[in-house]
Amino acid sequence: xSKFHTMTAAHVAAGLxxxxxxxxxVTRSFLDRIASLDGHLNSFITVTPESAxxxxxxxxxxxxxxxxxxxxxxxxxAHKDIFCTKGVRTSCGSxxxxxxxxxxxxxxxxxxxxxxxxxxxxxxxxxxxxxxxxETSCFGPVRNPWDLQRVPGGSSGGSAAAVAARIAPxxxxxxxxxxxxxxxxxxxxxxxxxTYGAVSRFGMIAFASSLDQGGPMAVTAEDAALVLNVMAxxxxxxxxxxxxxxxxxxxxxxxxxxxxxxxxxxxxFGSDGLDPKVGDAVHAAAAxxxxxxxxxxxxxxxxxxxxxxxxxxVAPAECSSNLSRFDGVRFGYRCKDPKDLMDxxxxxxxxxxxxxxxxxxxxxxxxLSAGYYDAYYLQALKVRRLIRNDFDAAFTRxxxxxxxxxxxxxxxxxxxxxxxxxxxxxxxxxxxxxxxxLPGMSIPCGFADGLPIGLQIIGRHFDEARMLNVAHQYQxxxxxxxxxxxxxx
Amino acid sequence: MSWEPVIGLxxxxxxxxxxxxxxxxxxxxxxxxxxxxxxxxxxxxxVLPVLNRxxxxxxxxxxxxxxxxxxxxxxxxxxxxxxxxxxxxxxxxQYETPIVGKGSVRILMDDGAVREIGVTRAHLEEDAGKSLxxxxxxxxxxxxxxxxxxxxxxxxxxxxxxxxxxxxYMKTIHALVRYLGICDGNMQEGSFRCDAxxxxxxxxxxxxxxxxxxKNINSFRFVERAINHEIERQIEVIEGGGKIDQETRxxxxxxxxxRTMRSKEEANDYRYFPDPDLLPVVVDDAFVAAVRDSLPExxxxxxxxxxxxxxxxxxxxxxxxxxxxxxxxxxSTVAAANGESKFAAxxxxxxxxxxxxxxxxxxxxxxxxxxxxxxxxxRIVDKTISGTIAKKVFELMWNGEGDPDAVIARHGLKQVTDxxxxxxxxxxxxxxxxxxxxxxxxxxxxLFGFFVGQVMKKTQGKASPEQVNALLKDKLAP
Numbered sequence: 004x005s006k007f008h009t010m011t012a013a014h015v016a017a018g019l020x021x022x023x024x025x026x027x028x029v030t031r032s033f034l035d036r037i038a039s040l041d042g043h044l045n046s047f048i049t050v051t052p053e054s055a056x057x058x059x060x061x062x063x064x065x066x067x068x069x070x071x072x073x074x075x076x077x078x079x080x081a082h083k084d085i086f087c088t089k090g091v092r093t094s095c096g097s098x099x100x101x102x103x104x105x106x107x108x109x110x111x112x113x114x115x116x117x118x119x120x121x122x123x124x125x126x127x128x129x130x131x132x133x134x135x136x137x138e139t140s141c142f143g144p145v146r147n148p149w150d151l152q153r154v155p156g157g158s159s160g161g162s163a164a165a166v167a168a169r170i171a172p173x174x175x176x177x178x179x180x181x182x183x184x185x186x187x188x189x190x191x192x193x194x195x196x197x198t199y200g201a202v203s204r205f206g207m208i209a210f211a212s213s214l215d216q217g218g219p220m221a222v223t224a225e226d227a228a229l230v231l232n233v234m235a236x237x238x239x240x241x242x243x244x245x246x247x248x249x250x251x252x253x254x255x256x257x258x259x260x261x262x263x264x265x266x267x268x269x270x271x272f273g274s275d276g277l278d279p280k281v282g283d284a285v286h287a288a289a290a291x292x293x294x295x296x297x298x299x300x301x302x303x304x305x306x307x308x309x310x311x312x313x314x315x316x317v318a319p320a321e322c323s324s325n326l327s328r329f330d331g332v333r334f335g336y337r338c339k340d341p342k343d344l345m346d347x348x349x350x351x352x353x354x355x356x357x358x359x360x361x362x363x364x365x366x367x368x369x370x371l372s373a374g375y376y377d378a379y380y381l382q383a384l385k386v387r388r389l390i391r392n393d394f395d396a397a398f399t400r401x402x403x404x405x406x407x408x409x410x411x412x413x414x415x416x417x418x419x420x421x422x423x424x425x426x427x428x429x430x431x432x433x434x435x436x437x438x439x440x441l442p443g444m445s446i447p448c449g450f451a452d453g454l455p456i457g458l459q460i461i462g463r464h465f466d467e468a469r470m471l472n473v474a475h476q477y478q479x480x481x482x483x484x485x486x487x488x489x490x491x492x
Numbered sequence: 493m494s495w496e497p498v499i500g501l502x503x504x505x506x507x508x509x510x511x512x513x514x515x516x517x518x519x520x521x522x523x524x525x526x527x528x529x530x531x532x533x534x535x536x537x538x539v540l541p542v543l544n545r546x547x548x549x550x551x552x553x554x555x556x557x558x559x560x561x562x563x564x565x566x567x568x569x570x571x572x573x574x575x576x577x578x579x580x581x582x583x584x585x586q587y588e589t590p591i592v593g594k595g596s597v598r599i600l601m602d603d604g605a606v607r608e609i610g611v612t613r614a615h616l617e618e619d620a621g622k623s624l625x626x627x628x629x630x631x632x633x634x635x636x637x638x639x640x641x642x643x644x645x646x647x648x649x650x651x652x653x654x655x656x657x658x659x660x661y662m663k664t665i666h667a668l669v670r671y672l673g674i675c676d677g678n679m680q681e682g683s684f685r686c687d688a689x690x691x692x693x694x695x696x697x698x699x700x701x702x703x704x705x706x707k708n709i710n711s712f713r714f715v716e717r718a719i720n721h722e723i724e725r726q727i728e729v730i731e732g733g734g735k736i737d738q739e740t741r742x743x744x745x746x747x748x749x750x751r752t753m754r755s756k757e758e759a760n761d762y763r764y765f766p767d768p769d770l771l772p773v774v775v776d777d778a779f780v781a782a783v784r785d786s787l788p789e790x791x792x793x794x795x796x797x798x799x800x801x802x803x804x805x806x807x808x809x810x811x812x813x814x815x816x817x818x819x820x821x822x823x824s825t826v827a828a829a830n831g832e833s834k835f836a837a838x839x840x841x842x843x844x845x846x847x848x849x850x851x852x853x854x855x856x857x858x859x860x861x862x863x864x865x866x867x868x869x870x871r872i873v874d875k876t877i878s879g880t881i882a883k884k885v886f887e888l889m890w891n892g893e894g895d896p897d898a899v900i901a902r903h904g905l906k907q908v909t910d911x912x913x914x915x916x917x918x919x920x921x922x923x924x925x926x927x928x929x930x931x932x933x934x935x936x937x938x939l940f941g942f943f944v945g946q947v948m949k950k951t952q953g954k955a956s957p958e959q960v961n962a963l964l965k966d967k968l969a970p
Contacts, residue, residue, distance in 0.1 A: 087536075100537065107539075321768055324570050326581075327572060333634075371572070
């Protein structure tokens with residue numbers, strides 16, 4: 004019976020509603036898989052079997068009672084360890100929060116609870132979501148299920164690996180510069196970063212507030228749409244969440260792609276860093292969309308080359324301020340025997356944060372300093388505006404933009420750790436989307452040497468439903484997304 | 493060589509909102525430490541601020557009251573620095589675009605002179621918590637109840653030229669925020685406090701001298717003393733051949749001196765940048781108009797109305813409009829006293845003020861209500877009692893004996909106007925004092941007062957003084 008891991012979340016949900024099996028059975032099955040398989044991956048920081056089983060029982064009772072059953076009631080999931088969970092450690096992959104238990108639930112956490120979904124545990128991640136390989140976690144690196152010597156991408160590497168290995172039906176992620184899409188690409192799953200403001204950031208520990216956005220990581224576009232239905236929605240506790248009517252992201256999944264105009268930015272395909280096999284796979288996917296009725300148009304994003312430098316001013320600047328609250332005074336890591344106040348601050352932060360986090364705090368502090376602010380921060384904001392204008396112009400000629408998610412497939416653990424700039428380039432295609440506040444997603448579109456390749460779809464603001472429609476139609480015609488790594492089949 | 497001080501004030505007024513500026517926690521003062529700090533005030537990982545609309549309304553009310561433009565779009569910024577009682581490691585404040593722009597207030601000096609003082613700007617920000625240095629055995633305690641309390645920081649132009657002007661300005665702003673009902677003005681509890689920027693220059697020099705900032709002064713008296721002390725210190729340094737270093741100083745009221753807190757070199761680089769967690773504050777014309785419509789009569793307008801309507805001097809009108817509560821009390825008293833505005837003013841500013849002062853009470857706690865004081869005035873005017881007896885009645889009312897008619901009846905204080913009774917008392921006095929009578933009749937007019945006093949004494953002060961005067965004149969005549 005234990006075939007739940009080969010089912011999509013939508014199938015599991017349908018089976019639960021038809022009472023073909025119980026949430027308790029499903030939840031036990033995934034907890035068993037975590038127990039037996041996660042030793043290879045290190046994708047979970049915390050597993051919560053007791054509360055998961057209790058939530059599963061409650062969901063079964065809810066389904067039996069026929070009351071307030073939502074599309075995903077009883078379906079288990081893995082939660083990125085950046086979302087606060089009352090009573091369960093929220094570490095952000097950092098020594099700083101190694102023992103931190105939040106006294107409250109994030110809005111996303113609460114929405115999942117209210118929907119009767121079952122949290123299996125909290126997934127590993129780059130420290131404070133800063134990284135593209137999941138190697139900066141203080142809980143050790145996560146391994147890619149397709150090749151355990153390789154990284155899963157980051158920062159939502161634990162979530163991506165857990166879904167790719169089917170030890171969780173779906174997971175949450177957060178994306179500041181590509182942290183959902185790049186690991187989704189490297190692990191061969193479907194991940195969507197919604198429009199900035201679509202998903203509440205309340206209770207999602209901030210890295211760069213103007214860029215951070217939570218989103219689903221799943222096996223299929225349909226699953227991602229179902230999860231997004233629960234995650235998204237305005238929140239009075241987040242001033243930057245956008246007030247709009249509740250939307251059903253599955254509503255146009257089945258629409259044909261006839262008449263769809265797909266923009267191909269020429270800047271995405273000319274660069275030296277793009278692995279030709281990745282480029283070929285993306286072109287093949289574009290051809291598939293044409294076969295499904297879409298047409299291709301060349302578009303240009305002339306300022307996209309400025310996105311990495313602009314991002315590495317804005318994101319560190321915001322992070323340098325956001326992470327100031329970790330000072331050893333009220334919560335989190337505190338150094339032993341501080342000799343005075345300055346020693347308490349300096350050693351708590353010096354010992355509690357890892358190298359990459361400290362690097363970004365330093366960069367950000369420098370960029371905001373008196374005399375440098377105009378040259379760096381203000382300049383970066385102007386570039387941000389230019390990048391957004393580029394997208395606006397492109398979207399007058401197309402409905403979605405297509406390109407690679409990451410220039411390469413998964414690289415080896417340790418391969419880029421000594422060269423932060425090369426590591427940063429791993430997000431070259433994803434970062435501009437965050438700077439413009441647009442929705443972007445990654446879906447599997449092929450393999451190179453046994454490693455998955457990700458196809459990026461970028462949409463207009465709040466046009467997630469159409470992007471999911473494109474992804475779903477593509478997935479109906481292909482089976483890249485349905486493949487499992489042999490070891491986890 | 494004469495020296496001219498140049499002074500500017502930064503006043504921090506705590507806004508009287510029920511909840512904090514970015515969270516739903518209560519702002520009430522005096523609770524157990526850390527019982528009024530919610531996860532947002534504590535700066536817990538993942539929390540976000542949501543702006544309290546009421547704080548915006550209050551800031552706009554202040555802006556309108558000082559004739560300043562209200563910014564249609566203002567921005568909250570983060571002021572970054574590390575301090576144990578600053579939970580997030582930054583304070584949310586307004587930096588480049590404050591909600592209230594340039595305005596001004598007029599201050600009234602004791603000699604009746606009026607000066608206009610510019611207000612550069614006023615902006616919204618959150619207060620920090622408190623560090624407690626006692627009772628923790630060599631460690632410090634942190635109380636975050638105050639963290640997140642809304643503040644309006646009111647920055648003046650360097651327009652004041654003496655400590656007295658600075659105090660008058662501070663009092664004017666104090667009265668204004670209390671009139672507007674946006675700040676309780678309680679200086680002991682720190683609801684209204686200021687930093688003073690002080691420099692001195694040679695008379696006639698167009699350039700300002702180097703300034704020092706004196707931090708956190710929380711009483712009118714200390715403002716005057718701190719500034720005067722700082723002026724003297726600066727003059728002394730310069731005249732001694734030294735120069736003033738720009739620095740932040742702390743005033744010590746116990747020793748009446750200021751001392752260095754941090755020099756310019758030690759000043760923080762606050763790394764201000766727009767807070768990405770908050771949207772710009774957009775205020776539309778309709779909202780501003782609604783706030784304008786709800787503004788109460790302001791102190792200056794009230795003062796002028798009191799002068800015109802109640803025929804009061806500028807000084808009296810100034811005293812009576814110092815607070816809205818006092819002005820309301822006065823107006824109610826006048827109404828109860830059938831329009832006897834001058835009488836009412838004398839009583840409010842005289843006996844009432846003296847009793848309040850002596851017992852350290854607020855006008856709201858006065859046991860003598862405006863109705864009681866008004867009817868006391870009426871009893872004087874209708875000659876039921878004399879002015880002297882009225883003072884006694886007032887004291888009895890203060891001590892809780894009820895309204896004046898009851899007091900007069902209970903203590904038999906009604907003025908004696910019966911001519912027969914007064915004549916009888918006069919006859920007795922004349923009989924008891926033959927020597928004085930003789931002297932008076934032989935031309936010693938000054939003794940008239942002696943006879944008035946004796947008659948009043950005999951009638952326990954109740955005799956009508958006018959009748960006593962008239963009858964005595966008649967009877968004493970040779």
